[in-house]
Amino acid sequence: MTAVHLDAWYVTGIVEGEGSFCVSFNHRSRLNVGIETRPSFSITLSERDRALIELLQDYFKCGAIRYSRADRTYKFEVRSVEEIVTRVVPQFRRYPLRGSKRNDFELFALICALIQQRRHLDPNGLREIIELAFQMNPSGKRRLAKDELLRVLEKVKV
Amino acid sequence: MTAVHLDAWYVTGIVEGEGSFCVSFNHRSRLNVGIETRPSFSITLSERDRALIELLQDYFKCGAIRYSRADRTYKFEVRSVEEIVTRVVPQFRRYPLRGSKRNDFELFALICALIQQRRHLDPNGLREIIELAFQMNPSGKRRLAKDELLRVLEKVKV
Numbered sequence: 001m002t003a004v005h006l007d008a009w010y011v012t013g014i015v016e017g018e019g020s021f022c023v024s025f026n027h028r029s030r031l032n033v034g035i036e037t038r039p040s041f042s043i044t045l046s047e048r049d050r051a052l053i054e055l056l057q058d059y060f061k062c063g064a065i066r067y068s069r070a071d072r073t074y075k076f077e078v079r080s081v082e083e084i085v086t087r088v089v090p091q092f093r094r095y096p097l098r099g100s101k102r103n104d105f106e107l108f109a110l111i112c113a114l115i116q117q118r119r120h121l122d123p124n125g126l127r128e129i130i131e132l133a134f135q136m137n138p139s140g141k142r143r144l145a146k147d148e149l150l151r152v153l154e155k156v157k158v
Numbered sequence: 159m160t161a162v163h164l165d166a167w168y169v170t171g172i173v174e175g176e177g178s179f180c181v182s183f184n185h186r187s188r189l190n191v192g193i194e195t196r197p198s199f200s201i202t203l204s205e206r207d208r209a210l211i212e213l214l215q216d217y218f219k220c221g222a223i224r225y226s227r228a229d230r231t232y233k234f235e236v237r238s239v240e241e242i243v244t245r246v247v248p249q250f251r252r253y254p255l256r257g258s259k260r261n262d263f264e265l266f267a268l269i270c271a272l273i274q275q276r277r278h279l280d281p282n283g284l285r286e287i288i289e290l291a292f293q294m295n296p297s298g299k300r301r302l303a304k305d306e307l308l309r310v311l312e313k314v315k316v
């Protein structure tokens with residue numbers, strides 16, 4: 001097979017359908033705020049589309065690919081905030097999403113900028129991040145409810 | 159909201175994820191071959207993306223939009239063979255799909271060309287169309303099995 005070039009607008013189009021901008025939270029007692037913030041950009045495709053997932057990884061020049069045996073899908077995922085800010089966010093600034101996913105992207109980009117400023121490590125910054133994250137369209141079930149997260153923050157000594 | 163222009167590659171990208179090329183068959187005793195052949199090109203999006211579905215209809219300049227209350231989705235669908243051949247097929251010739259859906263598209267385009275030549279109205283042509291259609295990736299359950307369709311054709315007086 002010859003090398004196929006993915007057009008930038010094609011990439012935005014496929015992300016409109018199959019992409020996900022997600023910010024998740026986990027308990028982490030070793031952190032002062034007690035909560036870890038994890039942003040993730042991903043694209044999930046059927047196992048038939050392994051070659052295409054690899055082309056998408058080549059396009060973004062970062063991230064990892066994982067196979068889900070349960071779903072029979074390949075997921076391309078970028079978790080590094082540095083890579084999200086330098087490689088993922090600029091794509092959707094230049095070639096914007098046209099549907100409701102754009103709202104998720106804007107919140108996601110804002111949250112990642114706050115994380116870069118290390119705001120997720122102080123209770124007030126993290127509270128803001130949690131409020132923004134819960135405005136995003138829920139993709140799947142959240143492990144921790146918003147109230148539960150905010151209750152953890154109330155206990156933090158500032 | 160200002161008018162948004164959908165880029166041609168964006169449209170191919172969203173179809174890679176959310177589009178469907180489908181050929182279905184139904185019993186029709188009033189037809190000589192006993193079977194009706196129905197091609198359909200569609201794009202299905204969440205009800206949040208009604209505006210985007212309308213932009214996609216504007217882009218293709220044909221088809222209809224339907225709401226599914228059960229799935230809470232909007233579907234843009236083109237069923238007219240004439241419109242498929244003149245408006246849908248050229249899009250994916252100029253801006254080709256990059257994933258496994260391309261195989262479905264190629265079979266779909268071939269079947270629609272055969273329908274335009276009225277091959278679906280004679281048993282041999284229809285047999286060929288059925289064989290091609292069953293090489294497509296099944297989207298949802300087929301109402302009629304391939305063997306059942308071919309058995310109907312065996313009974314047709316040529």
